Amino acid sequence: NAGVTQTPKFQVLKTGQSMTLQCAQDMNHEYMSWYRQDPGMGLRLIHYSVGAGITDQGEVPNGYNVSRSTTEDFPLRLLSAAPSQTSVYFCASSTIGLDEQYFGPGTRLTVT
C-alpha cells in the first residue's frame, strides 16, 4: 500500500493564479480531509469528506474548493491564490469510525 500520497511536494504560485493539490489514498477509507499547518497554529481543518459525493467545510474553508468523485481521490483547489494561503498542506484519510488518521507527506505552497 502506498498509503496517502500528495502531489506536488513543493509549489510556488503568483497571487491570483489557480492550482489543484492532489491527494490519493489506496486504503479504501471513507473519510478524507485537508489541513493547513502554519507556525504556532497547529493544523487547521479546511474541508473534509465522509464519502464519495459528500464534502463539508472545516474551520478555514474560505478560498478553497474540494470535490470527491471517487473514494480514492480528494483534490483541493485554490481558485485565486493569495499570500495568506502560503502554508504547508496535509491530506489525511481514515475509516468512517474516525480511528487513526493517516497523513500524507505534505505540500509546501508559497504564494508571492
Add this chain to the structure above:
Amino acid sequence: AQSVTQPDIHITVSEGASLELRCNYSYGATPYLFWYVQSPGQGLQLLLKYFSGDTLVQGIKGFEAEFKRSQSSFNLRKPSVHWSDAAEYFCAVEGFNKFYFGSGTKLNVKP
C-alpha cells in the same frame, strides 16, 4: 466550540528523564482525544487515542496519556525520554467529524 490548548510551546528534557506534555480541551460531550507526533519535514503519526473506557491509555514508543474529565485534560507522558523522541507533538479532539488540533509542543532532548 471545540478547541485544544497546549500551553507549552517548547520543552527541553535530558535524555533518560521523564516527560509530561500538557493538553486541555474544550468540548461539550465525551471527547475523542488523540496525540500525534511530527518529525521535521514529515506528516503526523498517531501515538495514541482515547475513545472511552480506561482513562489511562497506552500508545506506541512507550508513551501513555491520562484522560481527566474533571480537568478537561489529556496529558501525554513518557517515563524515560530517548534522543529520537525529539519532535513536535500535537493533541487533537474530534467532534462531529471535525478534528481540532492544538498548536503543538516542540520537544528538545539534551544528551
